[in-house]
Amino acid sequence: MSVINLEYLFKPRSVAVIGATNDPRNAGNIVMRNLMAGGFMGPVMPVSDTAEAIAGVLTYPSVKMLPKTPDLAVVCSPLDEVPEIIHSLKEGGTRGAVLMGSGFSGMSKEERLDIKATILKIANPPDIRILGPKSLGFMVPSLNLNASLAHANATPGKVAFISQSDSLFATVLDWALAKGVGFSHMVALGSRIDVSFADILDYLASDPLTRSIMLYVESIKDARAFMSAARAASRNKPVLVIRPGQALDTVLDEHKAWESGDHRLGDAIYDVAFRRAGMLRVENIDGLFDAAQTLGTPKHVYGRKLAILTNGTSAGILAADRLLAGGGELAGLADETVTAIDALLGEENWSRSNPVGIPFDADGKAYGEVVKLLLKDKGSNGILVMHVPWTAQPDLEVATALRDALKRSQRMVLTAWLGSGAAVQSREIFSKAGIPTYDTPTHAVRAFLYMAEYQQNQELLIETPDSLPTDFFPDTLRARDIVQHALDKGRTSLTEPEAKDTLAAYGIPVVETRIARSAKEAVIAADELGYPVAIKLRSPQIPQPFDMGGVLLDLETPERVWEGAASILARATRERPDAYIEGFTVQKMGRRPGAHELAVSAEVDPVFGPVLLFGHGGMAREMIQDTALTLPPLSMSLARELVGRTRISALLKGTPSHPPADIDDISLTLIQLSQLIVDVPQIASIDINPLYADSEGVLALGGKITIAPFEGDGERRLAIRPYPRELEECVSLKSGRHVTIRPIRPEDESTHRVFLSNLTDEDLRLRFFGVVQRDFDHKDIARFTQIDYDREMAFIATAQDPRGEPETLGVMRTNTRPDNSEAEFAIVVRSDQKGEGLGSLLFFKGIRYTKDRRTRQLTGQTMLENKAMQGLARKFGFVITPDPHDEDLVDMTLDMDTVKE
Structure with missing residues (x-):
């Protein structure tokens, strides 16, 4: 939708609570108590036809009897009463409403759709913006506004939290209160019939009180709106997201499955969407706040090399182990750094390597001087300073000295003061100085790695892609004609020759293929193609003919082709008498000794639209499970990044016995496939397996394309709008x-x-x-x-x-x-x-x-x-x-x- 009238939701001057009550278990009573206890300065007007006063405030019998028009209405009445209430609010000029009343969860899918349509027709957003139904509400601590069913008030801060889960809303609130973390906004979205993630991201992106944005996401409804808002927001401030992942996709109940759509690709598509939007995905609530703390600083991390300074050898080793396990690297120390620390501490008094282990009784001056030397060393992307408690060396003295040493530093330094007691006070010193601080090395290292990953995602947003080859001129009309011809015949897929003609129209090299209805026609096709050839059984009931011996390779004479076709037909008749045999596919053998077998495919997700997949191909594809996916449109740099996320990419770089594969040609193939599914929206899926790749380029041996009628603008299917x-x-x-x-x-x-x-x-x-x-x-x-x-x-x-x-x-x-x-x-x-x-x-x-x-x-x-x-x-x-x-x-x-x- 938009940000229009969202200020009436999040910056109201007056609030009405519809369905207020004196029942302490009722939402109408809870939200009244929270509003009054929060200290909201504007008028709070409860509407009730059963009580004279609630939470010490006189009530009004109906919306029409309110003395002034409320900017915000918190509706706690049952959902079947909401349409009439919204109608009255709209007549009075109210512009924002939160729907907290019961009834939504107990409805069938059809009932939900009906009540949603009724409410939206009356509210006509953005005339009235609707948060919910089934929302826990929201808080804006800077306004002392607690229009929620939460059990406590959030403290003011610079972090915004938007949650699709009521339980996570309450859990994050508890966690933040215990950690002393404050919020600019806390919002529980509910069932999102109007206000969505995209709307609030657009609103918060320009909010001066919000330094970073945190999301809990289970499902997205409008991928284009979400991606557009998320990309815009993440250019202005850090956007962090948590999603349960595969477990969520497994246990979605019927209601949530209806909301989220049928994602065959599951969590993987969300992961790549978050990355393409420049957001940072974290694992849990701790990680959410750890990352928010570091990303909220003006300092950046441009790599994964970390220097670790500690007075406890074992603690340093544990931190290094966590770093390496998370994909980080231990920074090497420059010779001049080693020499300088030798002169400062003596060769025998430190580890002379990273982790930099100094004496357990090192004082603040020693810490400060070593840190200054590490800051001069450009071999690291960040420094972690750790301190293990020691009775003879007060924590506070070391912390104060370190704070003073870092006053003018522009590089990222994180601290982990272990223990409790004085360590807590030390961490307070660092927090006040704006130095990221953690109570364990695991949290500190994880925060560093999150920063590195976030910066990498940001670089993808602003990376200048290489230009496409100037000789890429797809024959779009040819591809569309092939697909339309098949649709006109009522078919749902292209024949293999048609599929390869379509791929060839977009510049993808393919092996020549013919269709034969009999052994005789197979021999004629082989003669036309030239030997050696491969033949493959064609039957809609046998999608994998290789499994039953329906594929023969390297047939070098007409006699071999005749005999091979006859033997395949006999085997199929014997083993699958129910199968309808359409004939054979005859294909010229693609001679590429030593080539890698890849798989490239595209399909259409019901929410995110076209998706590209790349990975290990061949017959072992399903067993190896080495696949990465991305969203089109693609540039050369994005295509290379997709290839780099697979395990086979290491082999594609070459070995002592094999030259490297042509990565540019592989990347171009991905771009060509991406453009094909954008230009011809009647294509439902494409699967190229195997795609041979070596130093000479690529060659598609197998190609399958499924099709379906499509009306409208094909580009609207894409989560990210392509170049117009x-x-x-x-x-x-x-x-x-x-x-x-x-x-x-x-x-x-x-x-x-x-x-x-x-x-x-x-x-x-x-x-x-x-x-x-x-x-x-x-x-x-x-x-x-x-x-x-x-x-x-x-x-x-x-x-x-x-x-x-x-x-x-x-x-x-x-x-x-x-x-x-x-x-x-x-x-x-x-x-x-x-x-x-x-x-x-x-x-x-x-x-x-x-x-x-x-x-x-x-x-x-x-x-x-x-x-x-x-x-x-x-x-x-x-x-x-x-x-x-x-x-x-x-x-x-x-x-x-x-x-x-």
Whole structure:
């Protein structure tokens, strides 16, 4: 939906409790007590037709009798009464409601769907935003607002927690209170008929009180909305997520299974979705808060190499063991570091390796000096400082000295002060200084590894992908014709030759294949293909002919083909007399000695849409179970990352006896397959097994494609919107120069950097409303070029420079609200291109795009002195008005209903 009216939920000035009661076990009584005990400063108005006062507050007999319109209504009445209550609230002007009443869990699937439709029809979100039904409520501690059924009040903090589970809501609250952790928001989503993960992520992404966001997720309903919101939020602040995983997929009850959809791929698809969105997945509640503590600091970890400093050898070894088991590395010490510590402590008084073991009675000065030396050593990505209690050396003295030594450090240092008593006070010293601190080395190491993984996910979000080969021109019409021809005949799958023709249309190398209905036709097909050949039985009742001897290889003569076909037919008739025999598949033998057998496939998940799978192939595929999956669309870097998550990737890098496989060709095949299932939505699944891969490239030996009728926009199936190629167009400037206007791509980073560097200081000042530093770093440029096409657009004008190299001449950007109500634009053209009409062309392109996606309004701001921009805006019908908040700015607004089709 959107963030519209969510402020009435999470920043209400007044609250009404509908269905309030004096029964202490009833939700209406619990939420009243929590609201009053929390200290909410606005009016709290209980509505009850049975009690005169509740929790010391006089009641009102009905919603219509309330003295003022509540911003937020907490509805505790039974669910069958909710439609009438929502109707009354809407008439009065209420904009937010939480549904806590009973009844939802006891309904059948049909009853749930019916009550959901009724409530939504009346509420008409975003007119009234609905949290729930079956919600435990929420808390906003900074407002002293506890509109929940929780047993305690959360303390104010910078962490937001959104939970799909009531029990996890209460558990996390208890854990946080015990650990002294505070929250900006705690939200229990309930059954999500309106307000969803995506809505709250969008809301919290710009909330100044929220430094990091934590999610407990069981299922996602709208994958596109979730991925778009999560990617946007994770660019602004850390987003951490916990999901039970395989156990959840096994034990989902009927109600939850209805909500979540039928995920054959189970937890694996959620894992890859979280990674693609730049979020960090953690294992448990402890890990959630450990990671939140470290990710909330401004320091980053750009690798998995850790240096460990400790006064206890065994404790250091345990920490190192946990590091290695988690996929981390022990950082090596530079020679100069070893020499310096030798001079400080003496060679015989420390371990001279990592973990850096120093004397058990080392004082604060020794700790501080060793840490300073380790900070100078660039061989590590972080440092863990541990301290084991020792009576002769006070914990606090060591902690204070270490804190002072780290005051100016820009590198990540974590601490683990073991024990209790003084160790607790030491950890408080570190917490106040902003130094991540833990009570066990296991927690500290886990937090470090989480930071490394999180940074890796963030790098995937902003990594500049390699350009695709320029000779990749898929024959989309050919592929669609093959699929449509099969659908017209009422079939649900392509024949093997049809499947391979479809793959070949997208540039995937395939082995030539023929269909034969008899032994005689098999010989004719073999003669046409050339020997040696393989033949395979075709029968819908025998999906795996190899298991019953229905596959013969390396047949080198017509006689061998004739005899082989006859023997296969005889065996099939004897062993499977019920099977209908369609004939044989005849295939030219693919000679690739030493090639790796891979498997590449694609299928459509009911929620996340098309999914790509890659891994070990051949007959042993099911036994080896070496598969990784990802969501399209893919770039070369994302395809390589998918390959790298499999065990067979180690073999693909080569061995002493085998050269490395062509990883680029494997990655290109993944991209081609990804593009095929996007371009032809009638394809339900693709399976290539085996896909031979060696130093010469790839070759598909087997290919299966299932199909089904499909109506509508195939791209809407994707969880992440792909590059909108249909928006490309060629235009001519006044000088006659040909220019392509198209959406920006991640691969445009280098040319966009040059474009920004070619803008004059005046161009930059007018574009960014002030003086701007020219040294844009990779992260800045990535934000310009790697956009979410579902809610952002950047049209660039590109042409060839005199050397034949591409150059960017101008850009028009729009950023659309999640509810599509408004888009904000910005435009800049290189000074040397002004007067060519390029600004008008870009402006017109952006307006047409905004109109086509049915956005209601296009708005922008410019400086009062920028008369050229204001003139261009007026030309296209924009209304120019002074900005009410800044006299140096003007607002430009275009109502899209006034724009002709």
